[in-house]
Amino acid sequence: MSQEALLNVVDLSIELTDSVPRRTLVRDVSFTVRQGESVGLVGESGSGKSMTVKAAMRLLPRAADATGSIEFEGVSVLDMGRRELARYRSSDVAMIHQDPRAHTNPMQTIGDFLIEGVVSAGLQSKAAAIDRAIGLLDEMGIKDAPRRMAQYPHQLSGGLLQRVMIASALMSEPKLVFADEPTTALDVTVQSEVIAIMVEQIQERGLGMLFITHDLDLAAAVTDSLVVMYAGTVVEKGKAHDIYAGPRHPYTAALLASRPSTTHVKRLVSIPGRPASAYEVPTGCVFAARCPFATELCRSDRPVARELDGRVVACHRAEELTHELKTAASA
Amino acid sequence: MTSLTHDPAATETRRPKDKLLIIAGSLCGLLVFVALFGFLFAPYPPDQTDVLASGVGPSPDHLLGTDSLGRDILSRALAGARISFAGPGLIVLASAVCGTTLAIFAAWTGGWVDQTLNRLLNVVFAVPGILVAVLASAVFGAGFWAPVIALTVIYIPYYARVVRSAAVRERNMPYVEGLRLAGLSSWRICSRHILRNVVPIVLAQGTIAFGLALADFAAVSFLGLGVQTPTAEWGVMVADGRSELLNGDMQQSLVAGACIVITVVAFNIFGDRLGARYGADR
Amino acid sequence: MTIDHAQQPVLTVDKLVKVFPGPAGHEHPAVNQVSFTLESGGSLAIVGESGSGKTTTARIVAGLETATSGTVDVDGRVLAGRSRRRTRLANARLVQMVFQDPFGSLDPRQSVGAGIKELLAVHFGWGTAQLTERVTALLQQVGLDERHANKLPRNLSGGQRQRVAIARALALEPKILILDEAVSALDVSVQAQVLNLLADIREATGVSYLFVSHDLGVVRQITETCIVLNQGKIIESGSTAQVLDSPEHPYTQALIDAVPKPGWKPRRRT
Numbered sequence: 069m070s071q072e073a074l075l076n077v078v079d080l081s082i083e084l085t086d087s088v089p090r091r092t093l094v095r096d097v098s099f100t101v102r103q104g105e106s107v108g109l110v111g112e113s114g115s116g117k118s119m120t121v122k123a124a125m126r127l128l129p130r131a132a133d134a135t136g137s138i139e140f141e142g143v144s145v146l147d148m149g150r151r152e153l154a155r156y157r158s159s160d161v162a163m164i165h166q167d168p169r170a171h172t173n174p175m176q177t178i179g180d181f182l183i184e185g186v187v188s189a190g191l192q193s194k195a196a197a198i199d200r201a202i203g204l205l206d207e208m209g210i211k212d213a214p215r216r217m218a219q220y221p222h223q224l225s226g227g228l229l230q231r232v233m234i235a236s237a238l239m240s241e242p243k244l245v246f247a248d249e250p251t252t253a254l255d256v257t258v259q260s261e262v263i264a265i266m267v268e269q270i271q272e273r274g275l276g277m278l279f280i281t282h283d284l285d286l287a288a289a290v291t292d293s294l295v296v297m298y299a300g301t302v303v304e305k306g307k308a309h310d311i312y313a314g315p316r317h318p319y320t321a322a323l324l325a326s327r328p329s330t331t332h333v334k335r336l337v338s339i340p341g342r343p344a345s346a347y348e349v350p351t352g353c354v355f356a357a358r359c360p361f362a363t364e365l366c367r368s369d370r371p372v373a374r375e376l377d378g379r380v381v382a383c384h385r386a387e388e389l390t391h392e393l394k395t396a397a398s399a
Numbered sequence: 400m401t402s403l404t405h406d407p408a409a410t411e412t413r414r415p416k417d418k419l420l421i422i423a424g425s426l427c428g429l430l431v432f433v434a435l436f437g438f439l440f441a442p443y444p445p446d447q448t449d450v451l452a453s454g455v456g457p458s459p460d461h462l463l464g465t466d467s468l469g470r471d472i473l474s475r476a477l478a479g480a481r482i483s484f485a486g487p488g489l490i491v492l493a494s495a496v497c498g499t500t501l502a503i504f505a506a507w508t509g510g511w512v513d514q515t516l517n518r519l520l521n522v523v524f525a526v527p528g529i530l531v532a533v534l535a536s537a538v539f540g541a542g543f544w545a546p547v548i549a550l551t552v553i554y555i556p557y558y559a560r561v562v563r564s565a566a567v568r569e570r571n572m573p574y575v576e577g578l579r580l581a582g583l584s585s586w587r588i589c590s591r592h593i594l595r596n597v598v599p600i601v602l603a604q605g606t607i608a609f610g611l612a613l614a615d616f617a618a619v620s621f622l623g624l625g626v627q628t629p630t631a632e633w634g635v636m637v638a639d640g641r642s643e644l645l646n647g648d649m650q651q652s653l654v655a656g657a658c659i660v661i662t663v664v665a666f667n668i669f670g671d672r673l674g675a676r677y678g679a680d681r
Numbered sequence: 682m683t684i685d686h687a688q689q690p691v692l693t694v695d696k697l698v699k700v701f702p703g704p705a706g707h708e709h710p711a712v713n714q715v716s717f718t719l720e721s722g723g724s725l726a727i728v729g730e731s732g733s734g735k736t737t738t739a740r741i742v743a744g745l746e747t748a749t750s751g752t753v754d755v756d757g758r759v760l761a762g763r764s765r766r767r768t769r770l771a772n773a774r775l776v777q778m779v780f781q782d783p784f785g786s787l788d789p790r791q792s793v794g795a796g797i798k799e800l801l802a803v804h805f806g807w808g809t810a811q812l813t814e815r816v817t818a819l820l821q822q823v824g825l826d827e828r829h830a831n832k833l834p835r836n837l838s839g840g841q842r843q844r845v846a847i848a849r850a851l852a853l854e855p856k857i858l859i860l861d862e863a864v865s866a867l868d869v870s871v872q873a874q875v876l877n878l879l880a881d882i883r884e885a886t887g888v889s890y891l892f893v894s895h896d897l898g899v900v901r902q903i904t905e906t907c908i909v910l911n912q913g914k915i916i917e918s919g920s921t922a923q924v925l926d927s928p929e930h931p932y933t934q935a936l937i938d939a940v941p942k943p944g945w946k947p948r949r950r951t
Contacts (some may be wrong), residue, residue, distance in 0.1 A: 112868035112869065112870060113839075113868055143895050192885070220693075255730035255731055255895065256730065256897075256936060256939040257730060257935050257936060257938060257939045258730075259939060260938070260939035260947045260948055261947070261949060263947040264947035264948055264949040265949055267947065268949065282869065283941065284869075285940075285942055286941040287939040288941075289941045289942070289944075289945040289946075289947070290947065322870060323869060323870065326870050327869055327873075327896055327898065328872075328873070328896070328898035328899050328901060328902040329901065329902075330897045330898045330901050330925055330937065330940055330942070331901070331925070331926070333901060333922075334902075335877065335880075336873040336876055336877055336902065337873065338870065338873035338874040338876075338877055339873070339874075340874070342838045342839075342840050342841070342868070342870075342871050343868050343870060343871070358870075465728070499683065570784075572788050573780035573785045574787050574788050576745055576778075577778065577780065577850075579745070580743055580744070580772050580773060580776070580777060580778055581777070581800050581803070581804075581853060582770040582773030582774075582803065582804070582853075583773075583799075583800075584766065584769075587803075592791070595788075595790050595791070596789060596790055597787070655818060672774040
């Protein structure tokens with residue numbers, strides 16, 4: 069795996085400016101996606117994961133203000149001009165959305181949808197684009213691709229349409245793919261298939277991927293490293309396998325413990341309260357109000373993210389809790 | 400389990416103010432106030448003629464001038480607001496009640512009842528209001544009531560169409576199914592729950608309709624089939640002013656016309672913003 | 682399973698068929714010859730993916746849809762139409778339902794307390810004091826308190842709304858509570874709270890659950906028996922543990938294999 073950083077996010081903060089007082093949605097988020105690396109961005113509602121990705125695509129709503137730095141191959145995304153931005157979006161990165169039906173035009177054929185971007189950006193000729201689109205659909209396991217090209221989105225099932233979306237993301241040969249909850253709307257058996265295709269295609273091409281999901285199990289299964297977010301901040305990041313095997317932040321541990329198992333029955337360890345947004349949490353650790361291990365210090369001082377055994381954790385008590393968290397997560 | 404630490408209500412931030420809503424709303428309020436109490440501020444009785452000062456332009460005595468009979472235009476515009484508002488007010492109220500009732504009934508019953516009502520409303524919607532009002536006046540005699548009743552019927556679809564689709568949306572919400580499962584009667588579900596949830600739409604729609612009905616009602620009076628001269632009413636005033644236009648005196652038509660335009664625009668914008676606010680509320 | 686309760690089923694569904702009107706000749710039954718029983722105080726899962734007919738089956742049991750053929754027998758009575766006031770109220774005391782969408786399952790303009798009081802007043806005709814007392818008790822039962830009674834749904838979080846929906850359903854003390862994907866829209870940490878709550882409630886009240894879900898983990902935690910539906914037909918049934926641990930039907934196996942877990946490798950079937 070190459071060590072070259074594709075996407076480098078440093079101290080990203082996002083605020084909504086159209087409310088009084090201003091609402092913070094994301095606070096000091098930093099992470100890196102390297103070439104050929106899959107990074108999972110995991111969090112519940114209000115964690116700011118979607119906003120972070122929108123910022124990386126420069127797709128934030130007008131009323132949102134992003135500070136900090138987002139660099140793609142060393143170029144600041146937040147400072148890109150109109151032309152650079154268009155080139156960045158059309159050929160450097162691509163996005164796979166949660167709801168493929170909402171991101172296709174019901175009056176446009178699959179073929180037109182697939183080739184529109186690259187042809188209008190002048191990246192490929194129409195004939196070449198059509199050939200490529202058919203080739204990609206074929207690789208996505210879609211049989212009789214030429215016939216599908218002439219069909220409309222409503223003639224395709226959700227799983228099939230999501231495969232078309234993956235093909236569309238790969239059309240421009242991007243270096244980095246953002247996948248925003250790509251299978252949340254799908255049935256489990258379809259999810260497994262779509263994820264398989266997506267991961268296989270992205271790995272084959274050596275692309276970087278930022279995989280956004282609320283499902284820690286899913287993220288751990290398909291990515292190399294994880295960034296766990298809570299209330300707009302990163303609470304833990306590191307190798308997916310390490311985090312899954314032994315979480316070092318109480319929130320990560322609680323997430324793992326509250327997931328109902330299919331193999332045995334147990335009283336679920338529930339975290340009291342509900343997931344909060346960045347602007348709702350008081351000073352101190354963002355998770356303190358719900359954390360069973362919180363102390364006075366946690367409630368008064370916000371822990372700084374720090375290196376610990378090859379990963380980054382934002383918890384005052386990470387060292388002393390190592391054992392407790394491991395037991396809690398696997399209970 | 401009860402330690403629900405984060406309460407969304409506690410951290411609720413206010414929605415940014417809709418300036419247009421406030422401006423249009425204040426203007427509408429002012430206009431309604433004028434309609435109710437404007438005659439109290441009129442410097443002259445609306446029917447008092449002053450032969451010595453007929454057809455004069457704005458002056459300290461007559462701020463907006465007088466008409467050809469020497470009546471004070473400002474006083475007539477202020478006093479005329481009352482009847483100019485009373486007609487559309489009644490129309491909007493009656494058509495809102497009928498339209499909403501019909502709409503909820505149709506949405507709840509569904510099937511052929513809904514379809515038949517829908518077609519019927521579409522037919523009514525296609526008929527120009529003024530035409531029916533003119534016809535009604537021709538049949539029942541000119542005056543206040545004939546156009547009011549005719550326009551009430553014509554304005555029913557204006558509500559019914561919008562409210563029906565809103566009510567269908569509500570009917571399909573899980574909470575309504577929950578109420579049905581709880582054994583509540585259709586009447587109760589419709590009157591206590593669905594109605595309450597479509598009222599904001601009715602209000603928004605009614606505000607816009609008020610402006611339009613005011614213009615229609617004034618138009619019928621202008622044609623001489625509604626409120627009759629010498630009663631002070633904006634439509635009548637525009638009509639009365641026509642003969643003065645030939646002499647180059649345009650104050651009367653202009654003032655009455657401006658009153659109508661301002662009212663229609665103010666209510667239109669107010670209703671539109673109300674509707675948008677309702678949408679944001681959901 | 683339930684030993685302390687009488688072995689008499691509270692719900693018997695027999696050869697249920699539902700055909701939705703479609704183009705002539707292309708009418709596929711959404712529910713096809715589905716039969717099962719739910720023991721009093723028991724918990725049964727209807728497992729399936731979209732289009733499996735699981736929700737339609739539940740809606741027929743609730744009385745929100747009518748079956749093309751087959752019978753639904755609740756507590757020894759065949760559920761008939763809901764037109765008359767008496768049958769309507771009596772049926773409501775038998776079956777209640779909690780829906781998936783926490784945002785649509787409460788009247789947006791009615792406060793939580795007023796909504797529960799309305800149901801209680803219609804059914805029991807109590808006085809104000811008794812109503813208030815019962816509302817507080819119900820809210821406490823679902824982990825809320827009387828402060829929440831004055832709130833409108835939009836001031837509650839998704840988990841709180843779902844608790845309110847459960848409290849409303851429990852207000853009528855039904856024999857069967859149908860939970861239609863009732864926890865799928867919730868965040869994992871909140872979902873765990875609600876699942877624990879549901880387990881506590883069943884223990885405390887002896888209500889029976891008909892649990893409609895696609896989520897095998899959730900099904901494992903909350904039910905004792907399950908039926909697996911695929912394209913309207915039951916393909917496998919039995920105790921939840923047995924079906925999930927040693928599935929006999931390949932489709933059930935595929936469902937289990939598709940659940941992300943440690944070491945999971947997504948499978949490509951083509």
